[in-house]
Amino acid sequence: RKEVEQDPGPFNVPEGATVAFNCTYSNSASQSFFWYRQDCRKEPKLLMSVYSSGNEDGRFTAQLNRASQYISLLIRDSKLSDSATYLCVVNWSNAGKSTFGDGTTLTVKP
Amino acid sequence: EAGVTQFPSHSVIEKGQTVTLRCDPISGHDNLYWYRRVMGKEIKFLLHFVKESKQDESGMPNNRFLAERTGGTYSTLKVQPAELEDSGVYFCASSLTGDRGYTFGSGTRLTVV
Numbered sequence: 001r002k003e004v005e006q007d008p009g010p011f012n013v014p015e016g017a018t019v020a021f022n023c024t025y026s027n028s029a030s031q032s033f034f035w036y037r038q039d040c041r042k043e044p045k046l047l048m049s050v051y052s053s054g055n056e057d058g059r060f061t062a063q064l065n066r067a068s069q070y071i072s073l074l075i076r077d078s079k080l081s082d083s084a085t086y087l088c089v090v091n092w093s094n095a096g097k098s099t100f101g102d103g104t105t106l107t108v109k110p
Numbered sequence: 111e112a113g114v115t116q117f118p119s120h121s122v123i124e125k126g127q128t129v130t131l132r133c134d135p136i137s138g139h140d141n142l143y144w145y146r147r148v149m150g151k152e153i154k155f156l157l158h159f160v161k162e163s164k165q166d167e168s169g170m171p172n173n174r175f176l177a178e179r180t181g182g183t184y185s186t187l188k189v190q191p192a193e194l195e196d197s198g199v200y201f202c203a204s205s206l207t208g209d210r211g212y213t214f215g216s217g218t219r220l221t222v223v
Contacts, residue, residue, distance in 0.1 A: 002152075004152075031209070032209050034211045036211075042216065043201055043214040043215060043216050043217050044153070044201070044214050045214070046211040046212065046213070049210060049211060087153070089211075091209070096158060096165070096166060097143070097155040097158055097166055097168075097169065098143075098145075098155065098212070099155070100145075100152045100153040100154070101152060102151075102152045103152070
């Protein structure tokens with residue numbers, strides 16, 4: 001079993017749709033959690049950190065469930081520019097190495 | 111502020127040759143990380159520097175890989191001798207505290223032929 005597992009995707013949605021991605025992690029001692037976005041042949045870019053209380057940034061909402069060891073990302077009112085691969089990332093310690101999921105590809109169509 | 115800079119952006123070398131990748135982190139970022147993505151696989155950790163010290167090098171695949179960060183500023187990753195399976199994209203990232211995510215460089219795409 002992988003340490004970080006994501007929905008395999010791909011997700012193809014129309015503009016304006018709401019889409020949710022899930023991610024599970026195996027190490028219950030994990031400290032910090034993130035969603036990154038990666039465009040084709042580009043570097044990953046931090047989208048948002050994920051906190052236990054849940055957090056929102058505009059159209060994006062991230063949730064963390066420590067008991068079930070899963071993380072989610074909700075995108076509302078999808079835009080064409082949201083098309084990318086979304087990476088779930090987990091740190092075992094706050095400043096240490098990150099473990100990446102395989103990524104889930106989202107394509108938003110007109 | 112300037113981002114994380116990596117050089118070269120692309121490198122094509124023959125099996126058995128040596129290649130050195132360079133990373134300039136964001137100024138003031140003590141934490142510097144190397145990651146690698148090989149074809150069809152997830153991004154994987156190679157090692158972590160705090161200033162000039164190797165904090166964690168558990169991800170280095172073998173002794174053909176050598177990373178340095180002299181003076182705690184830029185870092186180099188040398189592959190010697192390169193093998194075909196070393197092909198992939200090598201990302202460098204830096205962070206101030208590490209608990210708020212990283213800033214990645216644009217990567218070096220290494221092809222070993």
